[in-house]
Amino acid sequence: MKKCQDYHCNKLKLCITAVTIVLILCNWGFAPHKELHAVAITGLPPTIYRFFKSHQTELINRATDADKRKHGVEAEAARHYIDLDHFKEGIEPCSWFEACETFTEDTLQVRGVLPWNIELVYGNLVHEFTQDSLNTGRVIRLCADLGHYIADAHVPLHTSSNYNGQFSGQTGIHALWETHVYETSRNSWTPIKLEASYIKDVRKWVWAIIKKSHNDVNEVLTKEKSVREVENAPEGYGYRTRGRTLTLVPTSDFCDAYSDAMGGMVEKRFYMAAKAISSIWYSAWADAGAPDLSLTVNHNMRDSKNGLVRFFQDLLKDQLEHVEDDQSQHQQKLK
């Protein structure tokens, strides 16, 4: 009997361990990345809105391509983060070559290359926009990647070596902040009207975003601890059906308490990211000389309003079905 109990106990422990691993490996979930692109389109000026809107399906579907590439491209993982705390001597906006001279490329690949990668993709996008014969597929793919990296730059934990709370006894906080708080609070967010603005100096702009994100790391960590350690703290984890599986995830009450403690930081950063994505797409087009995109509008686009409604209806379903695929995204980052 004891053996049997031990067996079940071990099996339960194994399940909890497996679920924990699943939880700690999550990234900005599929749904937030996709929704960010959908919202970013709404902030574009009329001159380019129609082009982006007509290609919205691909732009949204490809919002997570960059994360999927981590499975097959070894260098991809480092493009999504930068561990600013590892630059003890500090680091100011600089070119990739300047950074390599100061820190060596090998060191940078370990600490993360997010700001330089954004600059690189931005340059590629501007170049594509300047082509006489626009390669729409390539433009949309670059826009999707660029939007993804900009979104990651707005996540405080993408700027810290303690990216999953593994050094502070808070393992799993990455997914809690990026995915679970979004899922539980999204319906109560106040919609914001976005307006893209032209970015004069992309390098300075990107570094300012990343440094602001890094300034919030402490709050992200301390507020989680304060919610967990308070008397009558909400139950931390509970079972929820996700797709076809029963999964152990943070409870809604815990997510709500954490979100409140942070003063709605996830919502604020989501809209900041959406505006930033809109602005960087617009600026790339402007820096390319504002080419006429009317000939490359996809005239097969479905009715815009209905298309967006369908998109949001499918969003949750999509998130639930793909959540399992999202688990190994930070695997390569585990050191």
Ligand SMILES: [Zn+2]
């Ligand atoms: Zn990412």
